[in-house]
Amino acid sequence: MRAGEDVVHAVYRLAALGDDSSESFLDRARAIARESTLEVPEGVASDDIEASLLGRVVEVVPQSAGHAEARIDYPVDVLDGSLPQLLNVLHGNISLLPGVRLIDADLPDSVLAAFPGPRFGIQGMRTRAQAQERPLVSAALKPVGLRTDELAGLAAAFARAGIDVIKDDHGVADQAPSRFAERVEVVAAAVAEVNAATGGHTAYFVNVTGPVERMEERLQQASDAGCGGVLVAPGLVGLDVMRAMAAAAPALPIMAHPSRGDVAPGRDSGVSPELWYGLFYRLAGADAVVYVNAGGRFAWSLETCQRLNGRLRAPLGRLRPSLPVPAGGVSAADAPDWFARYGSDTLLLIGGSLLAQSDVEGAARRLVDQAREAGACRGDDRG
Amino acid sequence: MRAGEDVVHAVYRLAALGDDSSESFLDRARAIARESTLEVPEGVASDDIEASLLGRVVEVVPQSAGHAEARIDYPVDVLDGSLPQLLNVLHGNISLLPGVRLIDADLPDSVLAAFPGPRFGIQGMRTRAQAQERPLVSAALKPVGLRTDELAGLAAAFARAGIDVIKDDHGVADQAPSRFAERVEVVAAAVAEVNAATGGHTAYFVNVTGPVERMEERLQQASDAGCGGVLVAPGLVGLDVMRAMAAAAPALPIMAHPSRGDVAPGRDSGVSPELWYGLFYRLAGADAVVYVNAGGRFAWSLETCQRLNGRLRAPLGRLRPSLPVPAGGVSAADAPDWFARYGSDTLLLIGGSLLAQSDVEGAARRLVDQAREAGACRGDDRG
Numbered sequence: 001m002r003a004g005e006d007v008v009h010a011v012y013r014l015a016a017l018g019d020d021s022s023e024s025f026l027d028r029a030r031a032i033a034r035e036s037t038l039e040v041p042e043g044v045a046s047d048d049i050e051a052s053l054l055g056r057v058v059e060v061v062p063q064s065a066g067h068a069e070a071r072i073d074y075p076v077d078v079l080d081g082s083l084p085q086l087l088n089v090l091h092g093n094i095s096l097l098p099g100v101r102l103i104d105a106d107l108p109d110s111v112l113a114a115f116p117g118p119r120f121g122i123q124g125m126r127t128r129a130q131a132q133e134r135p136l137v138s139a140a141l142k143p144v145g146l147r148t149d150e151l152a153g154l155a156a157a158f159a160r161a162g163i164d165v166i167k168d169d170h171g172v173a174d175q176a177p178s179r180f181a182e183r184v185e186v187v188a189a190a191v192a193e194v195n196a197a198t199g200g201h202t203a204y205f206v207n208v209t210g211p212v213e214r215m216e217e218r219l220q221q222a223s224d225a226g227c228g229g230v231l232v233a234p235g236l237v238g239l240d241v242m243r244a245m246a247a248a249a250p251a252l253p254i255m256a257h258p259s260r261g262d263v264a265p266g267r268d269s270g271v272s273p274e275l276w277y278g279l280f281y282r283l284a285g286a287d288a289v290v291y292v293n294a295g296g297r298f299a300w301s302l303e304t305c306q307r308l309n310g311r312l313r314a315p316l317g318r319l320r321p322s323l324p325v326p327a328g329g330v331s332a333a334d335a336p337d338w339f340a341r342y343g344s345d346t347l348l349l350i351g352g353s354l355l356a357q358s359d360v361e362g363a364a365r366r367l368v369d370q371a372r373e374a375g376a377c378r379g380d381d382r383g
Numbered sequence: 384m385r386a387g388e389d390v391v392h393a394v395y396r397l398a399a400l401g402d403d404s405s406e407s408f409l410d411r412a413r414a415i416a417r418e419s420t421l422e423v424p425e426g427v428a429s430d431d432i433e434a435s436l437l438g439r440v441v442e443v444v445p446q447s448a449g450h451a452e453a454r455i456d457y458p459v460d461v462l463d464g465s466l467p468q469l470l471n472v473l474h475g476n477i478s479l480l481p482g483v484r485l486i487d488a489d490l491p492d493s494v495l496a497a498f499p500g501p502r503f504g505i506q507g508m509r510t511r512a513q514a515q516e517r518p519l520v521s522a523a524l525k526p527v528g529l530r531t532d533e534l535a536g537l538a539a540a541f542a543r544a545g546i547d548v549i550k551d552d553h554g555v556a557d558q559a560p561s562r563f564a565e566r567v568e569v570v571a572a573a574v575a576e577v578n579a580a581t582g583g584h585t586a587y588f589v590n591v592t593g594p595v596e597r598m599e600e601r602l603q604q605a606s607d608a609g610c611g612g613v614l615v616a617p618g619l620v621g622l623d624v625m626r627a628m629a630a631a632a633p634a635l636p637i638m639a640h641p642s643r644g645d646v647a648p649g650r651d652s653g654v655s656p657e658l659w660y661g662l663f664y665r666l667a668g669a670d671a672v673v674y675v676n677a678g679g680r681f682a683w684s685l686e687t688c689q690r691l692n693g694r695l696r697a698p699l700g701r702l703r704p705s706l707p708v709p710a711g712g713v714s715a716a717d718a719p720d721w722f723a724r725y726g727s728d729t730l731l732l733i734g735g736s737l738l739a740q741s742d743v744e745g746a747a748r749r750l751v752d753q754a755r756e757a758g759a760c761r762g763d764d765r766g
Contacts, residue, residue, distance in 0.1 A: 082556065084594070269652075
């Protein structure tokens with residue numbers, strides 16, 4: 001009934017829930033396959049629908065730690081070419097069950113074809129930064145509460161230092177001290193002025209996350225003001241909103257922020273971070289994907305981060321690779337280590353640690369120098 | 384610095400992470416308050432910004448089971464009137480931390496004022512159904528794979544039985560056997576024809592969840608076709624997309640579906656279901672809120688469901704109450720018990736259990752009769 005590979009392969013981690021027998025794991029896997037597709041008890045759908053559209057449990061493999069991995073194939077005919085329905089099948093109602101975590105998904109070309117993915121990707125980001133080989137570096141404008149002129153002053157300092165991408169903090173939105181409409185103009189102009197004086201190529205990514213009715217307008221304002229890209233937090237507005245923006249005019253690179261992800265590490269439920277940020281963000285068109293790096297404030301493992309990097313850069317149908325952006329408490333002092341570890345196809349974001357230096361511009365300049373010294377490095381994780 | 388009550392009160396449940404001393408819980412609460420507002424280390428922001436915008440830990444109360452509850456107040460000036468930024472402050476980056484669960488939030492009138500909430504609410508749903516006192520009842524069109532004419536036949540049977548709200552399954556989207564554009568016309572016409580013949584008031588809620596660029600068009604098509612409302616799954620498209628739809632023209636009641644919630648019960652992370660569906664869905668304008676009922680397929684506790692019902696119906700600024708829609712494997716045989724337990728301000732959704740009967744129309748008619756017999760019941764949870 002299902003021709004060749006025209007299925008979506010999904011892998012779930014099932015946590016033990018008291019009765020963790022093989023039979024019980026198998027029953028749970030079958031319940032997941034039914035819930036995600038037909039959502040009716042056995043005997044309700046016709047034989048033809050059961051045979052053609054029901055999710056199929058491929059195998060359930062008990063793991064050492066008292067849990068199991070369930071492999072389920074979904075026929076592509078339950079999809080409709082949209083991202084919401086893809087999310088619904090892979091992790092819709094079953095996100096409401098205890099002890100079910102989506103840890104892997106493999107999409108056939110017939111599904112990938114509906115998603116253009118990143119419009120610029122790693123190579124596009126490099127071309128715009130005029131940096132073909134070395135790692136890229138980013139700094140953040142924050143905290144909330146700074147006035148627009150203060151943020152513009154900070155941006156000018158980062159631009160003078162040669163930072164590749166200056167991004168708004170995702171919490172700097174449309175508050176009174178710095179309204180979006182003013183900030184986008186003033187900060188972009190400050191960065192452009194420095195670029196004109198230095199011959200630099202610093203880009204300002206303004207935070208366009210906001211009421212969904214305003215985001216198209218904000219994208220246009222960002223383009224009109226000369227921003228090099230935009231910051232979007234899809235967890236706050238919806239992943240499909242970012243996908244739509246990545247397909248809309250005007251075309252600007254998108255840096256995606258991880259806020260409000262259903263992904264805290266070590267969870268029994270939700271989606272694994274490497275899959276959520278490494279596959280779904282790329283599918284939804286993020287050119288650069290911010291995540292919370294190992295060794296920072298969020299206790300994510302190095303292995304998780306490396307797998308996430310790998311997902312973003314690996315071949316995926318005809319989709320361009322996305323640039324990994326480790327962040328979230330990375331210390332400026334450790335930058336060379338991260339370049340060596342993650343390789344040059346990385347945009348290292350140093351937020352608070354740069355701002356905490358007495359000479360912010362000098363610290364930013366050192367970061368830029370370190371990226372140049374790192375040059376075309378492969379990284380430990382590309383062995 | 385903070386006048387009166389102009390703060391958002393939030394409560395987090397902190398799970399033990401190895402070092403579960405009171406001091407450690409307090410440190411984690413302070414880190415949450417900082418991460419959700421300033422997001423810079425101490426010493427970076429000015430004294431004025433620290434004093435006016437930093438989240439404030441009110442108290443951290445150790446609980447018996449080795450966890451703690453942290454109460455944090457956020458100054459409203461970190462918000463910007465948008466739902467994305469409200470989500471970002473309450474549960475943004477900290478959703479990426481292990482062992483942090485948002486379990487309560489209390490919004491001052493100054494914040495609530497930005498949200499019109501449900502346009503119809505419980506009373507509006509009752510008026511349209513011409514049922515002022517009794518519980519309302521709903522049935523679902525599924526499974527995916529049925530052709531439009533088959534779905535229309537099912538809808539006509541439910542309408543003849545007097546079901547108040549017929550909804551698409553949220554997995555019935557825009558697949559080949561029943562494209563949205565055809566379904567919305569044909570099913571709405573089938574229901575209208577029965578209503579005209581019987582004098583009934585059955586409403587068809589078509590599933591408009593889909594690519595965000597198409598949802599405005601689908602809302603218009605639903606209105607043009609004479610649908611009584613629309614079904615939206617905000618977990619799949621973004622909560623703010625539903626909020627925008629609830630404020631847009633044409634005005635149709637919105638039934639919100641729970642798919643892809645960060646809320647599985649018993650989790651250490653995410654958001655509690657009663658808060659996510661009970662507060663945020665209402666804030667975002669859902670007139671009726673589907674959730675997975677106790678005793679069904681999802682192992683949610685009765686207490687969770689009762690608290691969720693309470694949230695949807697309780698006073699909340701000037702926002703209308705939303706109608707709770709228990710669903711997710713409720714057996715038709717148990718309907719009278721649920722009416723007695725939850726009271727008449729309830730829309731009971733019986734999906735697969737109705738479809739599994741040999742005489743679907745007869746079973747639906749019994750459900751309608753039971754709702755009429757229940758009449759104006761208070762429910763156990765409204766004591």
